[in-house]
Amino acid sequence: MEGTKVVVCMVVLQLATAGMTILYKISIERGMSLRVLVAYRYIVGAALLCPLAFFLESATLNQNLYIASVKMGSATLAVAISNLLPAFTFILAVLFRLEKLQMRSRASQAKVIGTLIGMGGAALLTFYKGARLQLWSIHAHLVHRHAGSSEQGNLALGSLLATANTLCMAIWFIIQANPYTSTALVNLIAAVQCTCIAAVTERDASAWKLHWDGVVISGMVMLFTLWGIQKRGPLFVSVFGPLSLIIVALFGSVLLEEPLHLGSVLGAGFIILGLYTVLWGKGKEAKDLLQLQAQRSAGEAI
Helix, strand or coil: CHHHHHHHHHHHHHHHHHHHHHHHHHHCCCCCCCHHHHHHHHHHHHHHHHHHHHHHHHHHHHHHHHEEEHHHCCCCHHHHCCCCHHHHHHHHHHHCCCCCCCCHHHHHHHHHHHHHHHHHHHHHHHHHHEECCCCCCCCCCCCCCCCHHHCCHHHCCCCCCCCHHHHHHHHHHHHHHHHHHHHHHHHHHHHHHHHHHHHHHHCCHHHHHCCCCHHHHHHHHHHHHHHHHHHCCCCHHCCHHHHHHHHHHHHHHHCCCEEEEEHHHHHHHHHHHHHHHHHHCCCCHHHHHHHHHHHHHHHHHH
């Protein structure tokens, strides 16, 4: 029963992540300030996580980069590149000597190959468009482009921002210790910082009007992510990542009128293949470690 509950929560998490990204895009296209959107997102996050941290025990840059990548590129692009998180975490863990790279081990080989496949997919997603795929003719016309949204369409810059966001998340995963407390503190400090910056740069009161966007859902996304990591570990949570990519790709073409190209599909496919290759390597490594510990325990018992 506990296992089923965790799986259901992870599916809900990916639905919430997809909905949050789509709502971010709609809010930006309708003219909501990027800085105000980030400020609201951290205020809600701090309000949800601070009480939780109290009872249970460079992220500002991260959210600015993520929302900017949604604006400059597309919702599908931002979610696709975020699936490189396990690969980036693996690279940083090796660089900081938190993890040993043993090329004779199948687990290490899988993680290296998966990282290269994922990065190749990100490059393909960025630099190759290919034929446009017209899957259906249904469009909801939810996006009404604001006059100031002239920065749209820079796919290369959007990819760079999404990659930088994923790298920031990987660094955060490496350095954090107590997940609820540290994340609550970061959200609280970031809320103050982003609100001050937005207050200076956005003096028009209409820019602070809160629409139904992704800020409330983002708080739920953080809660489910931290809860899932605490229950089953980061590997289990990462397995469900591609689900939000599929949801955003499908609904993005209908709700956001984002064109879907062959390069996007192929690139996303390689990223997902790389993700699961890295995760397979991590899972095999954990399994081998358990077997080694069991052998040692059996030897000591004898």
